[in-house]
Amino acid sequence: MKIALDAMGGDFAPDCTVKGAELASRELPDDIKIVLVGKEDIIQSKLKEYNITSPSIEIFNADDVIDMGEHPTKALSQKPTASIPVGYGLLKSGAVKAFCSAGNTGAMHVGAMFTIKAIEGIIRPGIAGFIPKESGDFGVIIDVGANADCKPDVLYQFGEMGALYAKHVFNIENPKVGLMNLGEEEQKGTLLTQAAYQLFKISNKFNFVGNIEGRDLFNDKADVVVCDGFTGNVILKMAESFFDLLQKRNIIDPYFDRFNYEAIGGSPILGINGNVVIGHGVSSAEAIKNMILLSVKMAESNIHLKIKQHLGE
Template structure:
């Protein structure tokens, strides 16, 4: 199993990326071979200091970096020797089995959609975010910000993708799916919610439990919470602020500590044909390690095969 890691992506790269690789290799018993994509001149001294096991990694040199504020499509086209462009080239040509980056999110989405393509039948790939629950588990919220405007059919596909992710990656046997709304009763909400509800209700691929409200997203009422990306991203950023607030106020709480994004690392792009994981721009060592663990689990569980089986017909 070969997992590609963009060593130049993120505000603290490449140092924190190297620390994350060391943390993974030192703490996770695995047969993963890491393909480290980045500027050799910058990487080699850091790798030497980290004393990485040379049998567990290889380096693919990249001479360019896509900045966090660059235009995604333009940058990918003009910077063919960037770490992100090379990562997608390796993934597209089966040289690696998954690709991870904490770099330019837009460039990662463009690369995922146009280099390795969406799975047949999927209209829009999506990203999710975990929402911690008090019992130690987590709900899955999607879309978390990629698709700000959606059609009812998009939300139904997000529900199927979220259910598969919850089942095979998080280990939930029969995930309960809830539609995020302003009331529990059928018929509540805006036009999108009203049109989506009956489609979810009749879909036999999911266990739909009806509407869920904002107060339900951190409880066990639903395992998968579905909404369009505008609302989802607001909830994600609000959830992240809980942890920041607790740090500023020196509040020590085991549950609130789980809102630290480093705990989860990154989010997969669900709906594309190869495993792609996008990390937070301020990712540090723990986040990089956890992204590698997630990529390994996606490959081991054959999640993408399960998704392909659930979307057998191509949508034109």
């Protein structure tokens, strides 16, 4: 099985990407190959610089690079030979089973919609983040930024996809799905959450446990937290800032270490015809390693096919 990594994506690429690929190759079986997508000469020189000779690492040339600040749609149409579109080409052709990048998030998202496309029946794909639970597990939060404004049926599909992701990738049996809200009672919240509640409560597609509040994110009330991408993005960035505040104060605690984005390394786009993981722009080699490992887990579980199959049921 091959996994493609955008070697040029991320604030510290290509150093962090080649090093991250090497770290991942040590933890993966020999039959899993990591394909570094990017400028071959630069990648070769970096591999040499860091003495990386792993037979699990391959290179696939891409002449161009989409920078972090570029406009996604414009960049994708003007730079067809950049590492992001080339990576998606490999994924679409079946040459690789997953594609991951810590590069331009917008370009990764738009690129997915243009190439492998949304699964038929999925109104809006969503990005799934993770939540470190007090119990020691990780929970899932969807959406964390792909869709700022959502309709109730979009939230419902996030519930379906989030539950499948939690089950097949995080191995949580019958995951509890909670709706992010400002109170526990059914009638609480915005027009959106009130309407979504009515859809969720009659669902036989996932295990809905009711509304959850901001204080419940880290406890065991829900394994999967459903919210619009605006709310999810605020939550994700606020959790990150907590971690940074603790670091600045030299507070070391094994639980809070799991707030570190590096622990998971990336957020998958769910609801598209392929396994795609988006990493943090500031990704370190450790984060890249974990993003690759997550991509492998997604490819092994074939989560995108599980979602497709589920829609047909």
